[in-house]
Structure formats: structure tokens, C-alpha cells
Amino acid sequence: MHPHIKALYNSAQKPSRLIIGLMSGTSLDGLDVALCKVTGAGLNTHIEVLNFTTVDYNDDYKTKIKQVFAKRECDLELVTLLHPWVGKLHGDMVNQCLAKWNINPASIDVIASHGQTIYHCPQSQHNHKSFTNGTLQIGDSDQIAVTTDITTIGDFRQKHIAAGGEGAPLAVYGDYLYFSSAAESRILLNMGGIANLTFLPKNGDANGVFSSDIGPGNTIMDAYVQQHFKDMHYDDGAKIAKAGKVNTPLLNALCNNAFFKLPMPKTTGPEVFNLAYLNAAQQLTNTHHLSHEDIMATLNTFTATVIANALNECAERAQNCVVYASGGGIHNPLLMAQLTALCPRIKAFKNTDDLGINPDAKEAVLFAILANECLAGEQQHLSNTAQGIAGVTMGKVSFAD
Ligand SMILES: Nc1ncnc2c1ncn2[C@@H]1O[C@H](COP(=O)(O)OP(=O)(O)OP(=O)(O)O)[C@@H](O)[C@H]1O
Ligand SMILES: CC(=O)N[C@H]1[C@@H]2OC[C@@H](O2)[C@@H](O)[C@@H]1O[C@H](C)C(=O)O
Numbered sequence: 052m053h054p055h056i057k058a059l060y061n062s063a064q065k066p067s068r069l070i071i072g073l074m075s076g077t078s079l080d081g082l083d084v085a086l087c088k089v090t091g092a093g094l095n096t097h098i099e100v101l102n103f104t105t106v107d108y109n110d111d112y113k114t115k116i117k118q119v120f121a122k123r124e125c126d127l128e129l130v131t132l133l134h135p136w137v138g139k140l141h142g143d144m145v146n147q148c149l150a151k152w153n154i155n156p157a158s159i160d161v162i163a164s165h166g167q168t169i170y171h172c173p174q175s176q177h178n179h180k181s182f183t184n185g186t187l188q189i190g191d192s193d194q195i196a197v198t199t200d201i202t203t204i205g206d207f208r209q210k211h212i213a214a215g216g217e218g219a220p221l222a223v224y225g226d227y228l229y230f231s232s233a234a235e236s237r238i239l240l241n242m243g244g245i246a247n248l249t250f251l252p253k254n255g256d257a258n259g260v261f262s263s264d265i266g267p268g269n270t271i272m273d274a275y276v277q278q279h280f281k282d283m284h285y286d287d288g289a290k291i292a293k294a295g296k297v298n299t300p301l302l303n304a305l306c307n308n309a310f311f312k313l314p315m316p317k318t319t320g321p322e323v324f325n326l327a328y329l330n331a332a333q334q335l336t337n338t339h340h341l342s343h344e345d346i347m348a349t350l351n352t353f354t355a356t357v358i359a360n361a362l363n364e365c366a367e368r369a370q371n372c373v374v375y376a377s378g379g380g381i382h383n384p385l386l387m388a389q390l391t392a393l394c395p396r397i398k399a400f401k402n403t404d405d406l407g408i409n410p411d412a413k414e415a416v417l418f419a420i421l422a423n424e425c426l427a428g429e430q431q432h433l434s435n436t437a438q439g440i441a442g443v444t445m446g447k448v449s450f451a452d
Contacts (some may be wrong), residue, residue: 055202055450055451058202059161059202059426059448062160062161062426062427063426063427064427065160066090066091067088067089067090067091068088068089068160068161068423068426068427069086069087069088069089069101069158069159069160070087070089070159070160070161070162070163070419070422070423071084071085071086071087071145071148071159071161071162071163071201071419072084072085072087072163072412072415072416072417072418072419072420072422073085073141073145073162073163073164073165073195073415073418074165074414074415074417074418075137075141075165075166075167075190076168076243076244076414077168077243077244077245077270077320077321078243078244078269078270078273078285078379079108079112079113079116079117079120080105080107080108080284080285080379081105081106081107081108082105082106082108082141082144083103083104083105083411083412083414083415084102084103084104084105084106084144084145084148084415085100085102085103085412085415085416085419086100086101086102086103086148086152086154086159087099087100087101087416087419088101089419089420089423091427092423092424092426092427092428092429093228093424093428093429093430093432094228094231094432096228096229096420096423098229098407098408098416098419098420100408100409100412100416102148102152102154103409103411103412103415104148105411106144106147106148112140115129115133115136116133116137116167116169119133119169120169120170120321121169121170121171121320121321121322121325122170123322130169130189133169133189134189134190134191135191135194137166137167137189137190137191138166138189138190138191138192138193138194138195138198139194139195139198140190141164141166141190141194141195142194142195142196142197142198142199143198145162145195145198145199145201146198146199149199156199156200156201157200159199159201160202160426161201161202161203161204161422161426162192162195162196162199162201162202162203162204162422163203163204163205163207163418163419163421163422163423163446164190164192164195164203164204164205164418165188165205165207165414165418166188166189166190166192166205166206167188167189167190168186168187168188168320169187169188169189170185170186170187170320170322171185171186171187171218171219171318171319171320171322172184172185172186172322173185173217173218173317173318173319174217175310175313175317176319176322176323183212183215184212184216184217184218185212185218186208186209186212186217186218186219188205188206188208190205191205191449192204192205192206192447192449193449195449196449196450196451197451197452199451200451200452201451202448202449202450202451203448203449204421204422204425204426204446204447204448204449205446205447205449206446206447207221207418207421207445207446208221208445209447210441210443210444210445210446211441211443211445213443214441214442214443215436215441216439216440216441217316217317217318217439218318219247219264219318220247220249220262220263220264220316220318221417221421221445222239222241222247222249222262222414222417223249223260223261223262223433223440224417224420224421224424224432224433224440224445225416225417225420225421226239226249226251226262226417227249227251227257227260227432227433228420228424228432229406229408229420230249230251230375230403230406231251231255231260232251232253232255233253233254233255234253235253235371235372235373235398236250236251236252236253236369236370236371236372236373237250237251237253237372237373237374237375238250238251238362238365238372238373238374238375238397239251239375239377239403240358240362240374240375240376240377241268241376241377241378241413241414242268242269242354242358242376242377242378242379242380242381242383242386243268243269243378243379243380243414244267244268244269244270244273244321245264245265245266245267245268245270245319245320245321245324246264246265246266246267246268246354246357246358246361246378246380247262247263247264247265248262248263248265248361248362248365249261249262250262250365250368250369250372252368252369253369257432257433257435258435259368260433260435260438260440261315261316261435261438261439261440262316262438262439262440263315263316263317263318263361263439264316264317264318264319264320265357265358265361266310266311266319266324266354266357266358266361267324267353267354267357268354268358268378268379268380269285269354269379269380269383270321270324270325271324271325271326271328271329271350271353271354272285272286272292272347272350272351272354273285274321274325274326275326275329275343275346275347275350276291276347278326279343280343285379286347286351286383288382288383288384289347289351289383289384289385289386291343291344291347292344292347292348292350292351292385293348293385294344294348295342295343295344295345295346295347295348295349296344296345296348297345297348297349297352298336298338298341298345298346298348298349300336300338301332301333301336301338301341301346301349302349302352302353302356303336304332304333304335304336305328305329305332305349305350305353306353306356306357308323308328310323311357311360315361315364316438316439316440329346329350351383351385351386351389352389354380354386355385355386355389355390355393356389356393358390359389359390359393359394362374362390362394362397363393363394363396363397366394366396366397367396370396371398372396372397372398373397373398373399373400373401374390374394374397374399374400374401375401375402375403375405375406376400376401376402376403376410377402377403377408377410377411377413377414378410378411378413378414379411381402381410387400421445421446422446424444424445425444425445425446425448428444431443431444
């Protein structure tokens, strides 16, 4: 047996494993690094997040990625070069974290790497009859494995696509295993660049579980701030939005898109929800004269409205749903206040801290759970093609040498 296979076999048999989950989301703010002690597998998974940090990306990273990010036309040579470059950078960032945390790399069983999504196009978006769904994450796992000397499991989304899914949201797999409750119906709401949710009915019936992207979380607000406010990445504390007034015609135009009329499950990305989308809505409503504050107030309400519509749809399926929120959007007080006001049928808004998982770390932890299932999961717990949930094991293994 190859020693690498033997090591994996041993890891899979251990009662608990150390797994580093890595997530680099659509916001391009930084690499989320979660060092997790994962005990058991499947419905008996237990996670302890031993360390978590977001390693901020510098301007060089953001500038390079933005040249290809969510763009239909870009420099293919640059894409090719970025794939190993991002992988090496992520590997270097893991090494820095381990050094800072005083952790011996040899004690880590595997790294679970999401990579950096640069393009996402479900069939509903690209409309090419001869193609199915597609999604592309760069940041080669071989680079991470070689750089860290730690076996790395990555490229999780392609198996989902191969099995007929849209490659997202994958959160449902971790949410179901870790957050299902017999006592209450739960909605796990993540508000990153794009917002998504997982619905977990309280009867624990796997067939009632579904997960879907909702639409924009922070992505258009962030892009607008970055374009108009020097050295700002986002509207901290919604200060700009709070100073403005919502423009109703613009809000209505923003809410009028075919994606919102599609039934859940569905996926989307900044390929659709971007500054060009805002521009088109402004054109239609003759609102180019609005102040930055009014635009931000309208965008904030747009995000709140589309998220609230999706939550209210869930609330029709089960009474007394409790929302557990995560992602950067939870730090936006105006967004959270609007959600509470727009969703009277939701019993309570909490965040995943109440379930023992740091809401900023949740997506990185998800990939640690997926890698744990890849290694030690004994069976598929979720499989429902009608809900876009492929019953497959995800992740590809890269060895260090
Ligand atoms: N204090 C704050 N005030 C307002 N917004 C905030 C604050 N902190 C974070 N955010 C928002 O959260 C974003 C980052 O969220 P997160 O890291 O969850 O996104 P992501 O993981 O990149 O996205 P996705 O889940 O779509 O891939 C920021 O870009 C910003 O819009
Ligand atoms: C293609 C892609 O990277 N999608 C991300 C993005 O960010 C949020 C939303 O859009 C979600 O569908 C997904 O990430 C999470 C981790 C998921 O798959 O559940």
C-alpha cells in the first residue's frame, strides 16, 4: 500500500481528526481558515473549532482575481497562471496560521480547500442547450499539499455537478449533519456575497430538507462601496445606507428579475448580481441622480427584501421556524433589523454561535465536514435529486509528494 493511502486509512479510522477547512468566498475579503477537531462522522459528527482566522487578502490578490472574477471574457493565460498561484498563496497562508497557532503541521490529518470561485453558471443562467451546469474554482490543491506538506482534499463542487447538481449550495450537507434538530424547524441562513439558506424541518425527515441560493447578500453593496468610496471594502455598520432614503422605483426594478421567480433550489452569483445589474435598473427608472447614500439604502433594502421573501416561503412550510444566521451580513445592523421586520412569522433570529459554531467560520467548517465525510463517512445521508441534492461523496485528494 502506498504510505499516503495508509496514512489516509489511519486517519479515517481514528475517533477524531484534525482538519483545516479553507473558504475563500465571493466577497474576496480574505481566506477563512478553521482548524477543526472533527469527531465521528455522519449524523454523529462533532466539531470543535480550535482556531479560526480570516487571513486578509492584499490589494494585489484582489486586483488579480478581479481581472477574471465573474467575467465572461478574460485573459485565459491569466486564469491558467492564477490557478497554481492562488493554491500556493493559500498553502503559504495555512503555514503562517499553523506557525502563529504553534501547531505542528504533522498533526493535521487533512486540509479541506474550497478554492476561489471565479465563475458560476447553472443552466438557468447560461441557457446553452448543449451544456449542463458549470462552476469553476481555482487554487490548485496540489499546490496547497506541496506547500504545506499536508494531504489536501479540494475541488468539492465538480462531483455535485457530475451527479446532476448545480455545484452549490453545498452547505446543506454540513447543515443537515450538524444542525438538524428534533425540537424545532431551522433555517440556516448564510449572508456572504451571495445569500443562501438550508431548510431543516423539525421532524428530521431528510426528504423535507432543501437548500438554495437566494440572491445577493453583500455583493452589489460591496461593489458599489468599492467603486465610490476610496479604500473602503464594505459599508461598515451600514453607516452609508442608514444615512440614505430608499428609492421605491429603483427597489422595484432591482427586485424584478427572472431568478427570483424560479422555484428553490437554484443558484446564482456575481455573474448576475453586479454593478451592471444596478446600472440597468437605474437606467430603467431614471435614477442615476440619486446620492450614494440613497443608492446604498435601496441596495440594503433590496438584499433584505429578497432574503425575507425566501425566509417567508420557508415559514409557510413549517410553523415557528428559527433562523440561525452566519456570514458577514450578520454584522450589518440595518440588514438584520429589516429582516426581523419583514419576517413576522419567523419565531426568532439567532446566529450559529447559539449552535456552537462561530458564524464567520461556518463555511470553512462546512468544507472540513465535507472532507471528513470523504474520509470517514460510511454512507450518504442526503440524496434528493428533486431538491438538487446529489447523494455523492465530494472532494479530490492531493498528496504532498
Ligand atoms: N461590520 C460590518 N458591517 C457591514 N457589513 C459587514 C461587516 N462585516 C462584514 N460585512 C459584510 O460581509 C462581507 C463578508 O462576508 P463573508 O466573508 O461571509 O463573504 P464570503 O464568504 O466572501 O461570501 P460567499 O458566502 O458569498 O462566498 C463583507 O464584504 C461585508 O459586505
Ligand atoms: C459557486 C459558489 O462558489 N457558490 C458559493 C457562493 O457563496 C454563497 C453561495 O454562493 C453558495 O452557493 C456557495 O457557497 C457556499 C459555501 C455553499 O456552497 O453552500
